[in-house]
Amino acid sequence: MIAMIELSQAATTTAGVAILAAVTVTSGGYFLTKVVTGKVPTTAFQTAFFRAGHAHAGVLIVFGLVCLLLTEATALAGFWRWLAGTGVLVAAIAMPAGFFFSAMGKGRERPSRWIALLYLGALSLIAGLITLGIGLLNV
Template identity: 60%
Template sequence: MLELSDGARITAAIVLLTLVGIESGGFFLLRIHAGKVPATDFQKAFYRAGHAHAGVLVILGLLCTLLAEATGLRGFWHWLAATGVLIAAILLPGGFFLSAMGEGRTTPNGLKVLFPAGAAFLGAGVVTLAIGLLTS
């Protein structure tokens, strides 16, 4: 049986609860596609991308949280390996949703700055985890 630290166990439990939020995002998308919520084609595309990124990154983030427990990483490096993807799971979908908000929007607003920040955490998290797994 896999032994989880208290931090990993609590993080995993909290992340699992966020799936309810992702589920509500799916309901929001259904309302858009049913014509109950007005949205431009740009907004529809960004909302779909945000929803998809949230689901995939949360699952990958949970896996990274568990795999980080199998490394010899400590301190900051363990934190980055365990949570980098989960931070990206906030920033990247947030970038899609928040940069598309506003009536009639057809281009991203200034919150598109969340994309490079999310990409940086995603890359740093998976590379750190991979190095930790290879060297442990």
């Protein structure tokens, strides 16, 4: 049986913002169709990074919403609750930004310094997942 979880106001607000942010993934999809149809000239590196950025954005938003819901079932509080509930959602912004921004620029063949966002997003993803996992095991 699935227990109903009552969402806190903070979780409801965060979920609403994440759902609205998901609309931006559609604009990324539109841009990506222009890339793969040759309407926007890119290098193979840029095409790969744009695809990866778009894929990570969509998947991580959905995964982040699931983590936000699961956080409500934990006894975590304060910073740890925030990290468990939003770590994946922060990654859903930072990781795609790292892919997209580091690939921008005419004829780019290697990532720029913006790649740091990808690594910061990965740290947020890992920290959020570990915190949520521990929180769920300690219920």
